[in-house]
Amino acid sequence: xxxxxxxxxxxxxxxxxxxxxxxxxxxxxxxxxxxxxxxxxxxxxxxxxxxxxxxxxxxxxxxxxxxxxxxxxxxxxxxxxxxxxxxxxxxxxxxxxxxxxxxxxxxxxxxxxxxxxxxxxxxxxxxxxxxxxxxxxxxxxxxxxxxxxxxxxxxxxxxxxxxxxxxxxxxxxxxxxxxxxxxxxxxxxxxxxxxxxxxxxxxxxxxxxxxxxxxxxxxxxxxxxxxxxxxxxxxxxxxxxxxxxxxxxxxxxxxxxxxxxxxxx
Numbered sequence: 001x002x003x004x005x006x007x008x009x010x011x012x013x014x015x016x017x018x019x020x021x022x023x024x025x026x027x028x029x030x031x032x033x034x035x036x037x038x039x040x041x042x043x044x045x046x047x048x049x050x051x052x053x054x055x056x057x058x059x060x061x062x063x064x065x066x067x068x069x070x071x072x073x074x075x076x077x078x079x080x081x082x083x084x085x086x087x088x089x090x091x092x093x094x095x096x097x098x099x100x101x102x103x104x105x106x107x108x109x110x111x112x113x114x115x116x117x118x119x120x121x122x123x124x125x126x127x128x129x130x131x132x133x134x135x136x137x138x139x140x141x142x143x144x145x146x147x148x149x150x151x152x153x154x155x156x157x158x159x160x161x162x163x164x165x166x167x168x169x170x171x172x173x174x175x176x177x178x179x180x181x182x183x184x185x186x187x188x189x190x191x192x193x194x195x196x197x198x199x200x201x202x203x204x205x206x207x208x209x210x211x212x213x214x215x216x217x218x219x220x221x222x223x224x225x226x227x228x229x230x231x232x233x234x235x236x237x238x239x240x241x242x243x244x245x246x247x248x249x250x251x252x253x254x255x256x257x258x259x260x261x262x263x264x265x
Contacts, residue, residue, distance in 0.1 A: 013212030014073065019050035021148045022110055024196040025253045026054045029109075029138045032192055033257060038062045039104040044093050044125060045111030049077030052086060055107075065098070067091030093121040101130040108137035110253070118171040119180055126184045131262040135186055138194065138255035139172040146172075146252030148198070151238045152210060155231055156219065164215045174254040186258030194253045202245040203236060 037060035043052045046066030055061055064081075066088045068074055074088045091097050093108065093115045106125040108115075115121040125135045140147045147153070153163050170176055174191055181189045200206040211217050223231070239247045 013217075014048055014214060015050065015076070016209050017212040017214075018110070018148075019048060021196070021198060021251060022047075022050040023054060024198060025138060025194050025251070026051045026109060027058075028194045028196060029136075029253075029255055030054060030058055032194075032255065033105075033134070033136060035059050035105055035134070040102065041065070042096075042098070042103040042106040042125070042128060043067070044096075044106060044108040044121070045114065046074075046077060046088060046109075047111075048073045049080045049086075049088070051107070051109040052077065053080055056081065056086065061085070063087075065089070065103070067093070067097065094124060096124040096128050098128045100127055101133075102128045104130060104133045106133075106135050108139075110139055112137050112139045112177070113142050113166040113169045113172045115171070116167050118168050118176075119183060122180045122184045126186060126260055129260045131260050133260050134257055135181070135184070135260060136255070136257040137177065138253050139177070141174075141193075141252045141254050142166060142169040142172040144173070144252065146254075148251035149210060149213065149216075151249075152235060153216065155234045155238070156216060158234075159227065159231065161219060161223075163219070172254060174256070177254060177256045181256055181258045184258075185261060187261050189256065189258040191254065191256045194255060195250050196253070197248055197250050199246055199248040203232075203239070203241070203247065206235075206239065206247055207232065 039061055041055055041061045041064040043064060043066040046052050046068045052064055052066050055064055064086045069090060071090055077088050094117055106129045112118050129135055156163055178191060211220060240249055241247045
């Protein structure tokens with residue numbers, strides 16, 4: 001996957017920045033998916049293993065394979081699990097390193113907008129899932145301003161500072177995802193929208209968290225003190241806080257699932 005504009009090398013920083021959001025929406029997604037136990041899972045774009053952790057804890061899998069282009073993220077992921085149950089390797093969503101019909105479930109969690117050719121990514125998931133198995137994904141609604149840090153990105157843009165853009169952000173739209181699943185020949189396609197809330201202890205907690213962003217962390221650290229003060233003031237105005245200074249707000253993700261048709265159908 002081409003993610004040159006995004007520095008996904010620090011698994012620990014990414015855990016704080018996005019891992020918590022991923023687990024919040026991942027829990028809702030797994031409740032909706034309702035998978036049975038003992039399945040063979042593929043986590044495409046597994047990153048530091050945040051969603052993999054949920055699969056292991058909640059779904060009692062037979063095995064889990066995770067692929068991601070970032071060795072830094074994978075190194076962090078490997079610290080979370082026993083290799084007898086979960087294995088990670090570098091890999092490309094558009095060229096899966098697995099034989100046909102290897103898995104019962106393939107999931108692409110918060111990744112499809114990073115895949116240069118999302119259709120190829122969905123086709124590859126379909127190829128490596130056995131007949132009757134599930135091909136699934138969920139993604140922040142990037143176009144519909146559902147990304148958890150959209151307020152931050154919007155304020156940076158108003159300052160005339162460019163922010164890296166995901167190569168396939170339109171693929172996060174629910175109608176586009178539905179078209180991709182139909183194009184891959186998947187059946188019993190269903191979709192859902194999830195809204196999740198996260199609370200930060202205070203503004204300092206929020207600010208320290210966003211410094212771990214793979215897309216804008218380096219932009220923030222390169223800003224002048226005057227620009228930082230201006231940005232912080234604007235963000236403080238936009239973020240809701242309670243009487244104790246806690247900041248709670250919502251993010252929105254689109255999700256989809258479908259079944260691989262039996263051979264010859």
